[in-house]
Amino acid sequence: MKVKGEVYLPGDKSISHRAVILSSISTGTTEIEDFLFCEDCLSTINAFQEMGIKIELSEKKKKVVVYGKGLKGLSKPNKPLYLGNSGTSMRLLSGLLSGQSFSARLEGDASLSKRPMARITVPLRLMGAQIKGRKKEEEEYPPLVISRRKGNKPLQGIEYRIPVASAQVKSALLLAGLYARGKTEITEIAKTRDHTERMLKLFKANLSVKGLKCLIYPSILSSPKRIKIPGDISSAAFFLVAALLLPNSSLVIKNVGLNPTRTGIIDALKKMGAEIRVKKREEKGEGEPMGEIKVETSRLKGIEIKGKIIPRLIDEIPILMVAACFAKGETRIKDIGELRIKEVDRIHSLCYNLKKMGAEIEEKEEEVIITGTKRLKGAALDSFKDHRTAMALTIAGLKAEGKTVIKDKECIKVSFPDFEERLKRIIE
Ligand code: S3P
Numbered sequence: 001m002k003v004k005g006e007v008y009l010p011g012d013k014s015i016s017h018r019a020v021i022l023s024s025i026s027t028g029t030t031e032i033e034d035f036l037f038c039e040d041c042l043s044t045i046n047a048f049q050e051m052g053i054k055i056e057l058s059e060k061k062k063k064v065v066v067y068g069k070g071l072k073g074l075s076k077p078n079k080p081l082y083l084g085n086s087g088t089s090m091r092l093l094s095g096l097l098s099g100q101s102f103s104a105r106l107e108g109d110a111s112l113s114k115r116p117m118a119r120i121t122v123p124l125r126l127m128g129a130q131i132k133g134r135k136k137e138e139e140e141y142p143p144l145v146i147s148r149r150k151g152n153k154p155l156q157g158i159e160y161r162i163p164v165a166s167a168q169v170k171s172a173l174l175l176a177g178l179y180a181r182g183k184t185e186i187t188e189i190a191k192t193r194d195h196t197e198r199m200l201k202l203f204k205a206n207l208s209v210k211g212l213k214c215l216i217y218p219s220i221l222s223s224p225k226r227i228k229i230p231g232d233i234s235s236a237a238f239f240l241v242a243a244l245l246l247p248n249s250s251l252v253i254k255n256v257g258l259n260p261t262r263t264g265i266i267d268a269l270k271k272m273g274a275e276i277r278v279k280k281r282e283e284k285g286e287g288e289p290m291g292e293i294k295v296e297t298s299r300l301k302g303i304e305i306k307g308k309i310i311p312r313l314i315d316e317i318p319i320l321m322v323a324a325c326f327a328k329g330e331t332r333i334k335d336i337g338e339l340r341i342k343e344v345d346r347i348h349s350l351c352y353n354l355k356k357m358g359a360e361i362e363e364k365e366e367e368v369i370i371t372g373t374k375r376l377k378g379a380a381l382d383s384f385k386d387h388r389t390a391m392a393l394t395i396a397g398l399k400a401e402g403k404t405v406i407k408d409k410e411c412i413k414v415s416f417p418d419f420e421e422r423l424k425r426i427i428e
Contacts, residue, residue: 099179
C-alpha cells in the first residue's frame, strides 16, 4: 500500500472560525471561499445566526456569505448558544460577547463542558466583564453566562500577560479589546497561531504586533469583501505522515496554509529526516501565506522536541507520536501539558492506543518518550470521541500489520468530515 497523487485539503479550521466572527461584526458583505464545513465551524455560524446575522451557506461551492452588521449589530440570542465540541467557538465568543450590551449563555457537549475556562474568565473580568462559569475547585467550566454590565458600562482595556500559550485566550482578549475603552495590551509567553491578528489587520482594525506583544484599540471593522481560506495544515499532517511511512509514496498537497506559527510539524518532521519540500506562493493580500508541500517516503530518526516549537505544532502531536513509533531510536516530546486539556487528554488517548498496537511509549505528566520500532500490530482501538486521536490512529492502522478497528470514528466530522474518503482517493 502506498500514497500517491495530489490533494487539495479543506479549509483551515482556525481561520474559518475567525472569518465568520470578524465578518459578522464588520460593515459590509464578506464572501468566504474554501470555508471548512465541519461541525466546529458550523457551531460558530449557528451562534451568529442566533444573534441575528444573515449567513448564506453553499457547501457544494465551499462558500459562505456573511452580511455583517458592524461592531454593535449583534442581537440577544433567544436561547443558549450551543457550541458542541468547539473550544475555539466558546473561548473566542466569550471575549466578543463580554463587550455586548446583552446577556448570553454558552453551552457545549460533554467534552467541552470539561474544558477549563478560568484562563479566559479571569482576564475578561479584569476588563469589567460579567462572566461566570461553573466553579469546581480553582477552575471554571462551561456553561458560561455572560451578563449585561450594570449601566452598560464599557469594558476597560488592560495590560495582561497570558500565563499559558493559547491562541484562543489571546483571541478572546483581542475581540474584547475591540469593545474596550483605551488600549488592550496582551503579552504571550510563547508565540501562538496569529490568525486573529492577521485577520484583524485585513479588516482594518487598529492593532499592532511586536514579537510577543499585541496592542489593540477600539476599532470599526471594514470587510475585505472576499476571504480565501487556505487548506488546513493540521489536516495535511495526517496525509504527510501517511506518505512518509508507507513505502514508495509520493504526495503533493496543494494550497495549504503555511503560516509560520503553524508549520512546526514540517520543521519537526524534517529534523527527523523527512523528505519534505515546501514551495511558498507569492502572497496576494490574503493575509495568510499558502503554498504547496511535496513529500516522499522517508527513513525517520528519533529527536527531542520541546519549548517554543510546541505551540507551533500543538494539534499535530498525536500524528507526530505515530511517526515517532516508526523512527529509529528515541523521540522525546516535552512541554506538552496542554495536550491533557484538549477535546480529550491526548497524551493518554495516544499512549493507551499505541501501546495496544505494541508501541514502546513512556507516558509522563507533560512528556512522552517513544522508542521506535519497525512494526505495530493492528488492534481494537478507542478514539475517546476525539477527532485528532481518531485520524492519527487511522494512519497508524494503515501502517500496522493486521486489522485495526477504531471505536467512535464519527467524531472525525468535528474537523474533517471527508477525511476517510480523501484518504482512500490517494491510496494505491
Ligand atoms: C486554536 C488554538 C489552539 C488549538 C486549537 C485551535 C485556535 O488551542 O489547539 O485546536 O483556533 O485558536 P489553545 O488556544 O487552547 O492552545
